[in-house]
Amino acid sequence: MSKIEKEQILVRYGGSRKEREEFLRGMINPEGKPEVLNDVTVLDVSYANLSGDICSSIFAEFGAEVIKIEPPEGDPSRKITPYGVNRNGVGVPFIMEARNKRYFTLDLKTEEGRRDLKSLAAKAQIVIETYAPGTMDSWGVGYRQLAEINPGLVYIAISPYGQYGEKAKEFINVPDSDITAQAISGVCANIGDMPGSGEPYNWPLRAGVWLSWYISGIEAALGGAVARYYSQATGEGQMVDVATADSYASLVGYPVTIGFTWNKARPRIGIHDFAIYPYGFWKSKDGIVAIAAGRDHDFRALLKVLKLWQHEDDYRFTFDRIPDILDQVEQFYKIIEDRTIKYTSDELVKMALEYSIKSARSKWRGGGVPIIMKVQKPATTMQNPHWAKRQSFQEFDDEMLGKFKMPVNFIKMSESPPRVKWVKCKIGQDNDYVREKYLK
Amino acid sequence: MDDYFDYTKKLFDPSKTKEKPEVFKGLRVLDFTHVIYGPTAAKILGQYGAEVIKFELPWVGDLWRFGVYWGSFWRHSSVCFHFVQYGKYFFALNLKLPKAREIIYKMVEQSDVVVENFAAGTAETWGVGYSQLGKINPGLIYLSCATYGQYGPMRFFPGWDLLAQAASGVISLTGYPDTDKYYKLPDYVGDFLPGNVGALAVIMALNYRKKTGKGQYIDLAQAEALMRIMPNFTYESITGEDLGRVGNTDPAMAPSGIFKSSDGKFVAIAAVTDEQYKAICQAMGRPELITKYGDSFDRLKADNAKELHDAAEAWVKASTAENLVNSAKKYGFSIGLVEDDYEITYDQWRQERGSVIVFQDDMYGKLMIPGPSAMLSKTPGRIKWLSRPLGYHNRYVLKQLLGYSEEEIKQLEKERIVGYWDDRPGIKPPVYYDLSQDAMFNYKG
Numbered sequence: 001m002s003k004i005e006k007e008q009i010l011v012r013y014g015g016s017r018k019e020r021e022e023f024l025r026g027m028i029n030p031e032g033k034p035e036v037l038n039d040v041t042v043l044d045v046s047y048a049n050l051s052g053d054i055c056s057s058i059f060a061e062f063g064a065e066v067i068k069i070e071p072p073e074g075d076p077s078r079k080i081t082p083y084g085v086n087r088n089g090v091g092v093p094f095i096m097e098a099r100n101k102r103y104f105t106l107d108l109k110t111e112e113g114r115r116d117l118k119s120l121a122a123k124a125q126i127v128i129e130t131y132a133p134g135t136m137d138s139w140g141v142g143y144r145q146l147a148e149i150n151p152g153l154v155y156i157a158i159s160p161y162g163q164y165g166e167k168a169k170e171f172i173n174v175p176d177s178d179i180t181a182q183a184i185s186g187v188c189a190n191i192g193d194m195p196g197s198g199e200p201y202n203w204p205l206r207a208g209v210w211l212s213w214y215i216s217g218i219e220a221a222l223g224g225a226v227a228r229y230y231s232q233a234t235g236e237g238q239m240v241d242v243a244t245a246d247s248y249a250s251l252v253g254y255p256v257t258i259g260f261t262w263n264k265a266r267p268r269i270g271i272h273d274f275a276i277y278p279y280g281f282w283k284s285k286d287g288i289v290a291i292a293a294g295r296d297h298d299f300r301a302l303l304k305v306l307k308l309w310q311h312e313d314d315y316r317f318t319f320d321r322i323p324d325i326l327d328q329v330e331q332f333y334k335i336i337e338d339r340t341i342k343y344t345s346d347e348l349v350k351m352a353l354e355y356s357i358k359s360a361r362s363k364w365r366g367g368g369v370p371i372i373m374k375v376q377k378p379a380t381t382m383q384n385p386h387w388a389k390r391q392s393f394q395e396f397d398d399e400m401l402g403k404f405k406m407p408v409n410f411i412k413m414s415e416s417p418p419r420v421k422w423v424k425c426k427i428g429q430d431n432d433y434v435r436e437k438y439l440k
Numbered sequence: 441m442d443d444y445f446d447y448t449k450k451l452f453d454p455s456k457t458k459e460k461p462e463v464f465k466g467l468r469v470l471d472f473t474h475v476i477y478g479p480t481a482a483k484i485l486g487q488y489g490a491e492v493i494k495f496e497l498p499w500v501g502d503l504w505r506f507g508v509y510w511g512s513f514w515r516h517s518s519v520c521f522h523f524v525q526y527g528k529y530f531f532a533l534n535l536k537l538p539k540a541r542e543i544i545y546k547m548v549e550q551s552d553v554v555v556e557n558f559a560a561g562t563a564e565t566w567g568v569g570y571s572q573l574g575k576i577n578p579g580l581i582y583l584s585c586a587t588y589g590q591y592g593p594m595r596f597f598p599g600w601d602l603l604a605q606a607a608s609g610v611i612s613l614t615g616y617p618d619t620d621k622y623y624k625l626p627d628y629v630g631d632f633l634p635g636n637v638g639a640l641a642v643i644m645a646l647n648y649r650k651k652t653g654k655g656q657y658i659d660l661a662q663a664e665a666l667m668r669i670m671p672n673f674t675y676e677s678i679t680g681e682d683l684g685r686v687g688n689t690d691p692a693m694a695p696s697g698i699f700k701s702s703d704g705k706f707v708a709i710a711a712v713t714d715e716q717y718k719a720i721c722q723a724m725g726r727p728e729l730i731t732k733y734g735d736s737f738d739r740l741k742a743d744n745a746k747e748l749h750d751a752a753e754a755w756v757k758a759s760t761a762e763n764l765v766n767s768a769k770k771y772g773f774s775i776g777l778v779e780d781d782y783e784i785t786y787d788q789w790r791q792e793r794g795s796v797i798v799f800q801d802d803m804y805g806k807l808m809i810p811g812p813s814a815m816l817s818k819t820p821g822r823i824k825w826l827s828r829p830l831g832y833h834n835r836y837v838l839k840q841l842l843g844y845s846e847e848e849i850k851q852l853e854k855e856r857i858v859g860y861w862d863d864r865p866g867i868k869p870p871v872y873y874d875l876s877q878d879a880m881f882n883y884k885g
Contacts, residue, residue, distance in 0.1 A: 084740035134444035167789030180776030183708035208613030223814025238818035259785025415656035
């Protein structure tokens with residue numbers, strides 16, 4: 001773009017770097033801005049399944065009034081927590097997902113409890129439940145009964161195999177968990193070391209986060225948001241069905257398309273990648289770094305940074321580097337490792353960065369951007385000034401839960417951003433409020 | 441009243457999908473994205489009926505057109521590109537040229553959403569940033585997808601799925617604690633998941649626009665979206681310790697893990713509640729454990745969880761997978777067999793459900809692709825076509841949207857403002873396909 005053109009555009013549309021910076025700075029803090037879902041009430045009846053709490057948290061962050069409905073003794077998901085770590089009986093994941101919610105107790109095993117749920121549903125826009133398919137229906141508070149009293153209702157159901165089909169029916173007595181959902185949906189089959197590395201390291205491996213539950217919760221919120229948009233426009237509600245044993249496979253899409261075109265499953269290839277190389281972890285003198293230099297020019301740059309130019313001829317093109325011959329990739333891995341091990345992580349990061357800055361500034365844009373990064377742990381991520389500037393973490397202090405931090409503001413929006421206003425989750429803490437507001 | 445499963449079968453019937461309404465019909469999305477993260481956000485909107493126009497540089501194309509597994513193309517295309525890009529309009533326009541920018545500005549006037557995932561600030565430099573496009577159309581919703589976001593000292597750092605995983609810290613959580621190996625989350629889920637979060641943000645913004653008429657700017661940082669799925673920060677701030685890698689168990693459930701059965705199958709088992717714990721103990725024939733670890737917090741303590749893990753391991757080792765599944769059905773605890781790509785592809789229930797779709801495409805023929813993760817009974821997501829060669833929809837976009845004549849288009853082609861593919865697989869059509877007979881490619885208007 002010539003200078004004159006640039007000016008013309010600036011004059012025409014008034015954009016400038018300074019204006020943009022100010023605009024972005026103003027976006028970071030959500031306080032005082034309107035909330036999208038301030039006209040939505042969500043009933044979260046999820047039970048022993050955190051994906052329901054995750055889904056309702058997202059609605060709550062966007063401003064919905066979320067009423068978490070628990071049995072009088074509390075939802076068992078309060079007790080799902082690593083090594084039993086808890087604050088006054090509440091586990092870590094449950095604290096993390098106790099965002100902006102109201103806690104209300106109802107005994108759905110009694111006629112009275114179900115009647116109250118019906119009255120609530122008549123005034124709500126969204127219901128979330130995670131019982132075995134048909135359970136709510138047999139209690140008279142399933143989608144088809146609630147839709148009769150509230151045709152605009154969006155009813156979100158999360159279960160292992162979904163609400164319809166033979167498999168769902170067959171496994172009706174088998175409850176959901178994150179690890180089993182990961183296993184069935186293809187997460188575990190594709191993590192783990194290479195075939196020759198010995199047991200149990202070459203076994204399928206669980207991803208170290210509650211991946212299936214989080215994906216299911218987010219997908220349920222996404223489907224629910226689409227359904228809510230439709231219901232707002234037409235007054236017609238519907239049912240949203242998420243199967244935790246599937247949600248990962250359909251989110252990433254690889255298992256199915258690879259299974260079909262290869263007509264077999266991928267082997268586990270450890271820390272390598274199927275399509276991009278180098279793309280993974282290497283040891284440094286004092287730790288582990290992640291290296292990504294997949295494009296040819298990035299790769300050339302990496303060779304220069306690591307002083308490995310003599311190998312350029314053997315691995316020139318992406319397709320020379322793709323790890324379809326595992327022995328070869330191991331050998332190449334070693335070649336890189338022999339260099340990375342000589343430097344500290346900080347040195348490696350600096351070397352790559354200096355090269356990238358030089359190449360980005362050069363007139364000839366083919367210089368490549370080799371990326372080397374230190375592997376961050378949650379503690380170091382929390383200390384990163386970048387996230388501090390973006391207000392990505394917030395500390396809370398509650399009389400029952402004590403002090404703790406959590407990631408917030410995960411989407412920055414200029415007009416109607418999501419936010420966390422409070423984190424409190426005493427069983428039945430809002431019983432009076434809910435009864436007063438909805439059941440009088 | 442019908443049986444519940446008969447009722448839901450009718451309610452969700454995948455064969456009726458085509459007859460059902462589309463939520464975002466009439467909305468137009470301009471998609472300035474590449475690889476996986478940004479394109480996924482636009483794809484989801486298209487899945488629910490929005491018209492998504494994907495911009496690519498002529499003769500260059502999206503990098504992910506060449507992102508093939510183990511180097512093999514499928515009918516001169518990348519399967520991995522197909523399921524990231526299905527149902528879009530492929531428009532190859534040289535954004536760098538001023539005349540191209542005029543075309544874009546005209547399109548912005550009649551569009552609702554813009555999605556981009558360049559490095560922070562690049563879209564602005566090219567004249568297609570929010571500060572420019574938002575002034576043309578104040579109702580515009582503009583989603584910027586970058587690894588570190590648009591604001592903050594690290595905003596210019598480049599990013600891939602791997603680096604977003606590294607920046608968020610999620611990368612340090614998978615593996616065995618007694619080894620020096622870390623595994624990334626597979627299948628570029630660090631791109632797909634934030635992409636879905638991007639779509640969610642846009643839908644919320646559409647909802648807001650419906651009520652107020654106002655558009656807005658969305659700054660989505662890939663790493664922040666990944667941090668949202670990590671209770672590890674809260675764990676760290678409460679205990680002062682890193683939860684770290686936990687091997688092949690879920691530390692929040694005991695017993696839990698992936699074990700090998702007597703017939704060599706990998707079986708995941710977990711006790712989520714006290715009830716399920718009792719069920720497993722009974723199924724294992726170890727009723728004494730029920731009272732020994734009656735309290736769930738006590739049960740989850742590392743040593744106790746280890747004891748239960750070992751008990752479960754021994755039990756699974758002595759039993760066939762089939763027996764274990766039957767036992768789970770009888771007693772009511774959580775179980776799942778590890779499924780690999782092949783098993784997932786040909787699992788009957790996924791096809792019945794519509795989670796796996798056998799798609800018949802006009803250009804590429806039969807391909808099995810994933811359906812939507814969430815099934816909507818009244819307005820289900822759907823797939824209309826797979827990806828298309830570079831510049832395939834040029835004529836359609838220019839004539840239908842902008843009213844260009846054939847002569848004007850020829851002129852644009854001559855000035856290399858719009859363009860097509862060269863001879864590389866990934867961007868060219870399959871060799872067997874006769875484009876001269878293709879009504880969409882030769883769109884007459």
